[in-house]
Amino acid sequence: MSFSTFIQHCLTGISLGGAYALISIGYTLVYGILLLINFAHADIFMMAGYFMIFAMASFPWQVAIPIVILATVVLGVVIERVAYKPLRNAPRMSVMISAIGVSYLLQNLATYLFSALPQGYPTIPPLKKVIQLGSVTTSLVTLITPVLTILLVILLMLLVRHSKFGMAMRAVSKDFETSQLMGIKINRVVSYTFAIGSALAAIGSILYFTDRMSVTPFSGTMPGLKCFVAAVLGGIGSIPGAMIGGFIIGITETFLVAFGYSTYSDAVTFLFLIIILIVRPTGLLGEELTEKV
């Protein structure tokens, strides 16, 4: 492998990792607040792919992107309201099953509406712009993804650590009842959390599908699982953890494919999951898991 091919793979890996990171944050945020693994998150991401196809059919990309983000946010928030909120006081397992149900519902709905055939993902011209860096050729999306990811993560962490809303989020993540006694509206905090997670998934989907070029109703499943593993790897509940996990998984996957082990690239993700659960169950940056009272 020549040096320039190595750099090429690094860039691709970092870029894929950035998209994974954005999706992982959705898992980590929701888990942090509700202790729920939101299985539907992968399919929200997939739906964002279809939203883009339709938005670009009628609008230029500058308008299409905000529309896609908005539509995905609405989808995420509505799913929470309809499928999770009524189960707020139910056992965690019930909510989990509801999430799995929503996941299948979205996949089947997408199959029904858009057929199971791959639909071409539209080209967003500036993202596809080819860039020459010395002997390395790459598209702009490869460079934008990691920068945008890190920027969004920094913004999100500022929000969580230093804003009044972030303080409410952290309080709710520890104790619903006491948060209510402070005057915090739990449902509002949960809705905003889903909104943030969905918006990041929408941005992640644009970056991801621009490289993959097509969407199917099952396009969310594998990346979704990998991003969930990334969130666990980084320490579920931790935002920087999810980002690091996303990058690790994305870079590993890219290099496995580059060395000709693409058959194993998915398996290795789950090997990571098993190893981390055995060696360090709290993940790289996770705190001790405290049961909510």
Next chain:
Amino acid sequence: MSLLEIQDLRVNYGGIKALKGISFTVEEGEIVTLIGSNGAGKSTTLKAISGLLKPAAGKIMYGGRDITGLDAQQTVDQGVVLVPEGRKIFPNLTVLENLKIGAYLRSDKGKIQQDLERVYDLFPRLKERSWQKGGTLSGGEQQMLAVGRALMARPRLLMMDEPSLGLAPLVVQDIFKIIGEINATGTTVLLIEQNASAALKLARRGYVMVTGEINLEGSGSDLLANPSVQEAYLGSQSRRHARL
């Protein structure tokens, strides 16, 4: 008109009747205490007033308004503030954040700052530790923080659920002294205590709860002198004297 008037309040947990129709009043400016053995329904009463629990029947009148069935955010907004059993401070928030979150519904920045200073005056220990995570405080410090956090909401009715639980006798004295001071500045206090003798000494009036009902009421000093109260709640002392 009483500040708080509870009429025939009933609360169930599924099939369990935790409150079987209790009635009592708290006048503006008073300290009233609710005593009773474990499981009598004291915490349930405060949670129902806060809006954390929805009553099955009965009425909660506050400042002349019916607040039955309001959510916790709404009662807090009206000045009904609960210091919950077991302190329940947020372990992942700093001491300062824990205090600020007490003022979550308020937007008067200047006054919030004043109240923060006041809480720090009351509990200098909290000021020294303002950057520490709440979870790293000692039990007594956490109780001070829980009280301070409640004060940040500017309570008109401050309800405290066993503030002395698990604290050393000297710290308990401090807490009771501070409850007295808070009351002296005009805040009405509804106090639940296991430490019945200290509570009855501090309170103007008290109610004794037994398995979801109120079966005795009177002024603090009357209840303190009442033989059946002594037997049940101040028991250890009198029995020890009897044996000697």
